[in-house]
Amino acid sequence: MCHSKTPISLAILAVLAAIVYASSSGGGGPYTYDISTQSGLTALYNSPVYLAEKMTRPLGTSSVKVGWISHSGVRVTLGDGSQWLVHKGNDFGISSQTVVVNARHMGNNWKVVERKNFFGTKKVNDFVRASGAGYQWIFNNCHIGANRMMRQ
Template sequence: MFSFKMLLCALTLTLLAVTVEPSTGGGGTPNHNYELSGSELTRLYNSPVYKAERMKRPLDGTSVVLGPISHSGVSVSLRVTLADGSQWLIHKGGNYGISSQTVVVRATHMSSDWRVVATRDFQGTKKVADFVADGGSDYSFIFDNCHLGSRRMMNQ
């Protein structure tokens, strides 16, 4: 029985290792997409969020969305909808940003591989900055990855 547990642990760690390399190719969300700056960026971060959707997509090079074998975020690989109807993807990954590993990109950059897994109505009570803060500035494969960050964003 002990050897079966060891085999299972080794398999789990191998599968988790697939998520280490951040990439956006097939996912349709560019890593270093610094679209806004200055007052535009401040305005976005201060915008109220009306709806948030926790999203998942397969890792690049795979077609599977299964637990850690996926990338998640809040649409704001969390997608958020603002008062003006614009949608933004907030997601986290190693080397995604300069000062923070949680970044915000236009949802138009998302591929059709993304799927909604949870929706929450925030009625404008939270701002984009709240989601970015809950996503976390650092990335850790085991302790603070995209899945944990997107869950924190949805549970605020």
Template sequence: MSFKSGSGNFSFDISTKSGLTALYNTPVYEADRVQRAMGGMPEIGPLSHTGVRVTLKDGSQWLIHKGPRFGKSSETVVVDAKHMSSDWKVIETKDFQGSKKVADFVEAGGSNYNIIFDNCHLGSRRMMDQK
């Protein structure tokens, strides 16, 4: 699923429900917590944006992150990593060995966004902290 960040205009890398269901049920082998500066601001702690880039068995990579108005039914969305700019930097890596699925990361991210109590940083940490 792809989107135009925060704009409410949505386009999709996966256009069928069966394709999205298949992606959500796919095991994750590696996850990188990634960070980038927020539009024109310096990359300083909370003045940045974080998410988790997952790698699947077939080598494909997907960015899972959250933000206000990012998605329709959930503020945590899955985007093909080909849409990521070179501004994203890896800040943590974890080997999940297929023990978690994409859906587990979306669920850990949380469906609602709150700048103080449930923001991108808290969501990406919960994704990485899964056992």
């Protein structure tokens, strides 16, 4: 089915996209690290994932989330019980806009919207790869990255 795009609907889309971009682009430096050694990063990225939970939260200081006017990521649980959030945003990382952070940094406004048991068949690196290194506020944002992670 094909829909024509009126100037009003394009304007609304542009405003919503600008809100999502502005609200989700606050991840930039200075960068802090949960793991600072190459061996620690390699071990984390090669760790099997047993449970993945797609999570959403309101943008910025807002207490309301409405569809794409929110932020998404995937919290993974490893065999040792540790939990890590894999998510992306503009200027979140240095070489990739998809980052992995310890889930202890998550506020209480994150909510689980989907769960999937991977039984250790995927590794943290598979989730990072599925989300993608780049970020574009319409075509490759946090929601699209989170959906790709859950579909693998």
